[in-house]
Amino acid sequence: xxxxxxxxxxxxxxxxxxxxxxxxxxxxxxxxxxxxxxxxxxxxxxxxxxxxxxxxxxxxxxxxxxxxxxxxxxxxxxxxxxxxxxxxxxxxxxxxxxxxxxxxxxxxxxxxx
Amino acid sequence: xxxxxxxxxxxxxxxxxxxxxxxxxxxxxxxxxxxxxxxxxxxxxxxxxxxxxxxxxxxxxxxxxxxxxxxxxxxxxxxxxxxxxxxxxxxxxxxxxxxxxxxxxxxxxxxxx
Numbered sequence: 001x002x003x004x005x006x007x008x009x010x011x012x013x014x015x016x017x018x019x020x021x022x023x024x025x026x027x028x029x030x031x032x033x034x035x036x037x038x039x040x041x042x043x044x045x046x047x048x049x050x051x052x053x054x055x056x057x058x059x060x061x062x063x064x065x066x067x068x069x070x071x072x073x074x075x076x077x078x079x080x081x082x083x084x085x086x087x088x089x090x091x092x093x094x095x096x097x098x099x100x101x102x103x104x105x106x107x108x109x110x111x112x113x
Numbered sequence: 114x115x116x117x118x119x120x121x122x123x124x125x126x127x128x129x130x131x132x133x134x135x136x137x138x139x140x141x142x143x144x145x146x147x148x149x150x151x152x153x154x155x156x157x158x159x160x161x162x163x164x165x166x167x168x169x170x171x172x173x174x175x176x177x178x179x180x181x182x183x184x185x186x187x188x189x190x191x192x193x194x195x196x197x198x199x200x201x202x203x204x205x206x207x208x209x210x211x212x213x214x215x216x217x218x219x220x221x222x223x224x225x226x
Contacts, residue, residue: 098207100162
């Protein structure tokens, strides 16, 4: 089954404790992206990657890191999480290198206390 | 400048009616436009895309594009309670090697039985 998976689905953590949210796709897509979704602010792009070892900042990259060492995986790293990073996070992938027609993972709900 | 504007709603329509969802965008150079549906607590799901001026129909859904007015709409005919969701308009922006999909904040649709 073609899909984008994320883990964990739910996470409660404390300020400053490093965490990684994994994202994997089995569709051989070149483009992958991370978004956060907050009430009243909509979906905002954090980082994206157009291919292995090629990443770029989205609209809200502060406090996040990413890497793309394999085509199928695109982990999101929060080195020192803060309460303002409490949000619903989505990973997405697309066959088109320009990022059109993105397919989303199920989401990760992160709470930072 | 990347802006995608939608009325936040909620938009309430009776079952069987036509629901009309609207979106405006800022970049005159945009060539493709996407509509995603997001049920509460779920990830966005691509339902329609349109590249050319005019109408594109897919079942009960019709996307309409007017590039001169920088306006794209989604019509849902014979609305069903299962259509109750938030509808997100998305526009890819590219430039200087950057490729991003920018989302509107979404319009919440409620179909009343």
